[in-house]
Amino acid sequence: MTPSHPPTSRTDLPHAARVVVKVGSTSLTGPDGRLDMAALRALVTVLAQARARGQQVVLVSSGAIAAGIGPLGLAAKPRDLATAQATASVGQGLLMAQYSAAFAEHGLGAAQVLLTADDVMRRRHYANAHRALERLLTLGVVPVVNENDTVATDEIRFGDNDRLAALTSHLVRADALVLLTDVDGLYDGPPSRAGSRLIPDVRSPADLAGIEVTGRGSALGTGGMLTKVQAAQMATANGTAVLLTSARRAGEALAGAEVGTFFTATGRRSPARRLWLAHAAEIRGRLQLDAGAAHAVTSGKRSLLAAGITAVDGDFEAGDVVELFGPSGLVARGVSAYSSRDLPAMLGRSSDELRAAAHPDEPVRPVVHRDDLAPMGTEQ
Numbered sequence: 100m101t102p103s104h105p106p107t108s109r110t111d112l113p114h115a116a117r118v119v120v121k122v123g124s125t126s127l128t129g130p131d132g133r134l135d136m137a138a139l140r141a142l143v144t145v146l147a148q149a150r151a152r153g154q155q156v157v158l159v160s161s162g163a164i165a166a167g168i169g170p171l172g173l174a175a176k177p178r179d180l181a182t183a184q185a186t187a188s189v190g191q192g193l194l195m196a197q198y199s200a201a202f203a204e205h206g207l208g209a210a211q212v213l214l215t216a217d218d219v220m221r222r223r224h225y226a227n228a229h230r231a232l233e234r235l236l237t238l239g240v241v242p243v244v245n246e247n248d249t250v251a252t253d254e255i256r257f258g259d260n261d262r263l264a265a266l267t268s269h270l271v272r273a274d275a276l277v278l279l280t281d282v283d284g285l286y287d288g289p290p291s292r293a294g295s296r297l298i299p300d301v302r303s304p305a306d307l308a309g310i311e312v313t314g315r316g317s318a319l320g321t322g323g324m325l326t327k328v329q330a331a332q333m334a335t336a337n338g339t340a341v342l343l344t345s346a347r348r349a350g351e352a353l354a355g356a357e358v359g360t361f362f363t364a365t366g367r368r369s370p371a372r373r374l375w376l377a378h379a380a381e382i383r384g385r386l387q388l389d390a391g392a393a394h395a396v397t398s399g400k401r402s403l404l405a406a407g408i409t410a411v412d413g414d415f416e417a418g419d420v421v422e423l424f425g426p427s428g429l430v431a432r433g434v435s436a437y438s439s440r441d442l443p444a445m446l447g448r449s450s451d452e453l454r455a456a457a458h459p460d461e462p463v464r465p466v467v468h469r470d471d472l473a474p475m476g477t478e479q
């Protein structure tokens with residue numbers, strides 16, 4: 100197999116050693132909202148061709164909720180969490196049965212892999228998921244990944260499979276990520292608006308300036324174009340090239356044709372936790388830092404101590420993600436070890452003062468440990 104490196108252009112894509120392909124609900128369902136078997140089988144044929152070329156393939160497939168709507172007699176995609184969870188657990192089994200049958204026609208095995216946000220955020224879970232996926236790939240099986248919708252709670256869920264696909268690309272160290280949807284690429288405005296034009300290449304985040312993307316998906320889709328662009332940025336910043344196009348063009352895309360929008364890989368892999376913090380985590384509050392603290396967390400990559408915090412905003416618990424602002428703007432995101440109720444009494448106090456005031460059994464921790472920090476913004 101070709102040595103692993105991100106493709107630098109579309110023509111390189113058929114030579115990428117390991118590819119993650121993500122397909123959205125809208126591309127797998129017909130107008131009646133039911134699974135479109137022909138679309139599913141056509142996609143599997145394309146993935147089997149990639150396998151025949153010697154590429155390893157991981158499929159991230161939405162469609163569990165869509166597949167559950169018909170059998171449960173529902174009129175539309177459920178809005179409340181409990182019904183969405185129930186619908187996904189009915190649909191996921193049906194979806195997977197179709198994939199297993201379709202891959203078997205090409206002599207390929209398929210494996211269901213259901214992930215939650217914890218599986219990429221927590222170090223031990225991450226190592227576990229990584230090991231299982233590696234073994235599946237070396238066994239020649241095609242992993243079919245979806246979010247574990249039945250157990251994912253509102254607080255800790257990806258909610259959209261685009262960012263799950265970017266994190267899966269990190270998990271398997273993919274060279275390329277192919278995002279398949281119902282439009283043929285990224286446009287500079289909503290594709291339904293007359294005059295919107297396809298953007299063929301995105302070479303750096305600056306190329307995205309001025310582009311209008313909406314977070315609203317179609318009736319069955321979830322994140323719209325916004326989560327796809329976020330996923331593309333997560334993946335490219337971590338050394339994975341991205342091609343965004345329509346599911347109808349999956350065959351051409353994987354064969355290296357001039358279709359869709361190609362996002363060049365811009366960065367190198369960072370730890371998964373940092374990736375999550377920087378791009379996917381929900382922000383619950385904000386800490387204002389003095390200049391010294393802002394410099395310490397960005398340049399020195401040091402833990403944030405209470406002494407350098409001047410103000411606390413928001414309502415958050417210990418373990419929630421907060422944004423850290425220096426005198427000239429956003430500098431980092433991090434996991435706060437203290438709640439917004441406990442922090443105000445600690446501000447500006449040195450660790451020695453806090454230790455003297457604390458209960459002897461209670462260790463004084465940094466407010467944000469350096470392992471839980473993702474530098475962002477300009478003061479890096």
Ligand SMILES: Nc1ncnc2c1ncn2[C@@H]1O[C@H](COP(=O)(O)OP(=O)(O)O)[C@@H](O)[C@H]1O
Nearest residue numbers: 123124125280286313316317320321322323324
């Ligand atoms: N700038 C844009 N370029 C392309 N598509 C866009 C843009 N802004 C919004 N969209 C919409 O995003 C939709 C795709 O998102 P979504 O429905 O969530 O798909 P999926 O089910 O494949 O995840 C497209 O149908 C399109 O109408």
Ligand SMILES: N[C@@H](CCC(=O)OP(=O)(O)O)C(=O)O
Nearest residue numbers: 123124162163164259260321
């Ligand atoms: N996990 C959900 C997918 C949610 C989702 O992201 O959908 P989509 O926007 O169509 O990729 C399901 O299988 O229904």
